[in-house]
Amino acid sequence: MAGRTGRRAGKPDTRESILAAARTVFAERGFDGASIRAIAAGAGVDPALVHHYFGTKDQLFLAAMNSPVDPRELLPQVLDGDPGEVGTRLVRTFLGIWDSPAGSAAVALLRSGLTNEWTARLLREFLTTQVIRRVLQHLDLDPVEAPLRGSLVASQMIGLAMMRYVIRLEPVASVPAETLVGTVGPTVQRYLTGDLPAGPA
Amino acid sequence: MAGRTGRRAGKPDTRESILAAARTVFAERGFDGASIRAIAAGAGVDPALVHHYFGTKDQLFLAAMNSPVDPRELLPQVLDGDPGEVGTRLVRTFLGIWDSPAGSAAVALLRSGLTNEWTARLLREFLTTQVIRRVLQHLDLDPVEAPLRGSLVASQMIGLAMMRYVIRLEPVASVPAETLVGTVGPTVQRYLTGDLPAGPA
Structure with missing residues (x-):
């Protein structure tokens, strides 16, 4: 599945900013309390870009964790x-x-x-x-x-x-x-x- | 028991050198393969000094591990x-x-x-x-x-x-x-x- 775990090509800085913001927000608010909107704000990007790069909140979380499997x-x-x-x-x-x-x-x-x-x-x-x-x-x-x-x-x-x-x-x-x-x-x-x-x- | 876990006063540098050498030797050779002689050599001190500061090999190992208990x-x-x-x-x-x-x-x-x-x-x-x-x-x-x-x-x-x-x-x-x-x-x-x-x- 293209981009599922974040291996799709993209601007590396933007991707890394999103992942870093995701780790912060997931750690601070927990998975359930975290929103794509808050993560996008933390990275200074549009929420649509987060979805574009990483898909769903579950998929973003797995990418942020470097999870080896889904x-x-x-x-x-x-x-x-x-x-x-x-x-x-x-x-x-x-x-x-x-x-x-x-x-x-x-x-x-x-x-x-x-x-x-x-x-x-x-x-x-x-x-x-x-x-x-x-x-x-x-x-x-x-x-x-x-x-x-x-x-x-x-x-x-x-x-x-x-x-x-x-x-x-x-x-x-x-x-x-x-x-x-x-x-x-x-x-x-x-x-x-x-x-x-x-x-x- | 005085000095059991290495809390006895002593020259801090010597004590730390012994503990550092102990960690290296225990990791490289395992507990059974490690000797007070080899640890003393690693620290550049006399084996008697190792015994003086730390007691037995078991006691030295617990001190080197910072074990909270014996x-x-x-x-x-x-x-x-x-x-x-x-x-x-x-x-x-x-x-x-x-x-x-x-x-x-x-x-x-x-x-x-x-x-x-x-x-x-x-x-x-x-x-x-x-x-x-x-x-x-x-x-x-x-x-x-x-x-x-x-x-x-x-x-x-x-x-x-x-x-x-x-x-x-x-x-x-x-x-x-x-x-x-x-x-x-x-x-x-x-x-x-x-x-x-x-x-x-």
Whole structure:
């Protein structure tokens, strides 16, 4: 898709100004509170130009985050099928991204999220609005419990990525992905659909 | 204990040279391969001075890592008691560190471990030699499976710390610690002593 992640040719200064303004506005207001209008104002350009370069607000956000993938393209293969196997499919798809050529960009994204409060806020918005919200909407979960379930899943998945691809702790760093699908998949499944003893607070 | 984590007065330049040399040697050779002799040589001082300032190799390593705690002091409260509840105790003790005044130092340690390959290597050595190895030695685990179990536990615990204290993903960031003890404790318990379907690779 031309221009989806911002690879379309254009005046580099304008594109970079828009991306810089987008990072600021998304970090300050969150994804939901950010508007293309505010981002355009921050970059000193017309809102139509932002749409022209980057498409929708979702697409601009992914470009601003340097996201290696568009979660919307991958979630169907996780969410479609037996709901009792969604944990397994989520771990398999997730590791597939990191084991692909996109993996180095994913490591960079994770590292950047740890650098300071500001980048952490962007990574949090990314997880919440681009991934977790969509998974939870698809599953038929108690809306009171759903947010805790989603953030527990994120804690396990991001921790797994950190140990396998960043810290490179053995043997998690080098076992076949399917070993982790088999061992971590049930954890993710329990967080999504199992009993949570303490319940939400 | 005087001087345990390097807080004893001394010539600041000498102390810093030793700590810098220690970080280099621990990162290059790993904890087990590093020697006080090599660290002393790197700092251009006598090995006796390293012992004088920092004590044992373990103590020097904790000082070089700016570790907020000495895991050996905390592990007894995790490991003593019903082995079927070790997961619960591990999560409770772990969150207790992060929720204490030592928490900000723990965040700094985690962030530094993400900065580059070199600091990641130090964090990996810290997890492996100061925490995981000691937990596994205490539990009566199949030695073939034990390393995978230990690194799965690390993936969940570090991921939990990242979401709660660094990324601050809600609601994991603000639920009471006991909610996480109740939900994540069983995961850690399964990784340590439960069936691992895929087994080690």
